[in-house]
Amino acid sequence: MKDISIRTQDIYEIRPPFMFRWEESQQAHVLLYPEGIVKLNETGGQILDLCDGQTSVETLIEKLAVKYCASDRTAVRNGILNFLEVSHGKGWIRTKA
């Protein structure tokens, strides 16, 4: 995957063949793909949960900042953008056409 910078007006979705869902037995969000599994930490799971093909990155940042009552918006924003970039690099997400 090529490096990209995430644009905040873009909308992301999970990229096939990845399958993203909550897994009760792990008490975590997981990404399943051909013969592999990634278990996400809490924030990673919440970010990918909003890569739902409907929420823009701007709204995603807003929602999570509110959820965590974040006082430092810049830090939240940078953390999310960084995670999205990594996720894109790993091929987990793509922009919704």
Place this chain on the structure above:
Amino acid sequence: MAKAGSEPRLDGSGNPVWLLLELTYQCPLQCVFCSNPRNFADYRKDELSTAEWIDVMSQARALGALQIGFSGGEPTLRKDLETLVAEADRMGYYTNLITSGIGLTEARLRALKEAGLRHIQLGFQSTDPGVAKQLAGVDVWQRKRDMARLIKAMDFPMVLNVPITRQNIAQVPEIITFAAELGIEYLELANVQYYNWALLNREQLMPTRAELQRAEAQVREARQRLGDQLTIFFVIPDYYEGRPKACMNGWGAIHLTIAPNGDALPCSQAANFSHLTFPNVRQQPLEKIWHGSSVFDLYRGDAWMPEPCRSCDEKEKDFGGCRCQALLLTGSGGNTDPACSKSPHHHLIRQAVELAQHPTADGQLIPRHATSQGVNIETAS
């Protein structure tokens, strides 16, 4: 990019994560490297019913299993494959089909897609029809090629799995080109692992060191050229590595295989432990099998480990290697995997590698064939 066929980045907290269903050991091919038990024909009359397979899937899901593989033999020989895939998808599994492609049709592919099948791993021998026939025992090259195209045309994510041997290693560049042209996502060039039929044919199958190095260089070049278009895995044989593989992430750790007759195995090669009686899903609940059977506890954790594993700082990385390989080559499953350079039995591996450097042209390959006794070969020394 994450590696297909790689270990998951989570443990099952003591529960199985991977469920491999060997639906049948029947297969139209006669591959010389087949990893099925050599007495595969004995299982035919005892195959689990549709309802029994569904029950197994449901019990494993309740234990926390996430990935399911439908394998064999050739799993498409089971007419209820679509039903089983649909049930697995409904239960929340990520469904993988591991097939030779023979037995698939466009109609069945469509039905599998509708049933929720997520991924197909297609076994492929060579781009050279003659070599493909030599390895598969029958002439199916063209059907496999057509099936690969059809699978891609139907937009299934696909791993093309090519077991690498001395016979096809020279075709690595052509195989890469074939995969790239087809638009396949993952190409797995996996050096054959020497169990069952492959072990029987080891002397004829193992590539030389020079051949391996050449293939590795060709893979590196192709990766640079193709970039993200095709992910190529090149799995070198543990015989050449000096380090054992982290087989199954450890015995009874995250992997559960169910044989066609319902035997529950810590890995698909475990039937090689012929002196063990494996627990069977027809007789016991899976939870009891996984957590309470002596067979699954046998090599679980590290209490069983002998030296040099016990004091080795890599024991949490490779778990002492493969128990089945230790059994087959040293005579005891409780020994360090001889693929490890620290193993007192490592000379067995070195001898086999040495032998492979001077291949003889007149060696016969023994194709997979039905025999209720299996074939005895001398392995321990």
